[in-house]
Amino acid sequence: MIEIKKLKKYYDKKLILEIENLKFSERKIYSILGRNGAGKSTLLKILGGILSSDEGELEYNVDNTILCTQEPLFLKGNVIYNLTEPFKLIDEKIDLEQILELLDIFQIANLKEAKVNNLSGGEKAKVQFIRTILYNKKIMLFDEPTASMDKKSSYLVENILKNMRDAGKLIIIITHDYEQAVRISDCIYEVDEGKLSLK
């Protein structure tokens, strides 16, 4: 469960986000829509624990939360390195078989030794999505995960998200694709002028 109380976020004195009271529950997918610059990524970065709010309270377990950022962030190295090293660093068990299976499902198994910097936009998004789900956290936040993916891969992501929801995860996804939001969400929000409302 995530509970937001009277959250405010400013950039250079400009109010970017103003959210009164809001709760997100486990076993649900929430989609967030809204125009460019509306404050969607800012909200997810705050929930992901990589940005602080200026006012208000957040109640949830940030340690059991993972954020798949809008711009992929990688370690210098190849695909397999990027899918194993982050877990070695935190002493987590690595399931190589699961990693290879996910690469195969996303049709990028042939790229496992490729340098991440050389991947296409969609390929990078796939590697970042795979890494995010490998963290297997209770709360999973995705910032436009399918924006650069082809249709087939987007549907694959949607199915994985629905399965994770059914397994009890709390999932929040930012998307510009209203049809996608309708397909997968239990609840759709729109951010407009920093305020969140039900769509």
Ligand SMILES: Nc1ncnc2c1ncn2[C@@H]1O[C@H](COP(=O)(O)OP(=O)(O)OP(=O)(O)O)[C@@H](O)[C@H]1O
């Ligand atoms: N570090 C920053 N300093 C100042 N302004 C910022 C900063 N980061 C974001 N902004 C501004 O805050 C507003 C909200 O940005 P945010 O990235 O949350 O938008 P978004 O809703 O995710 O948009 P998009 O759909 O384009 O990804 C934008 O006007 C942006 O220019």
Ligand SMILES: [Mg+2]
């Ligand atoms: Mg954004």
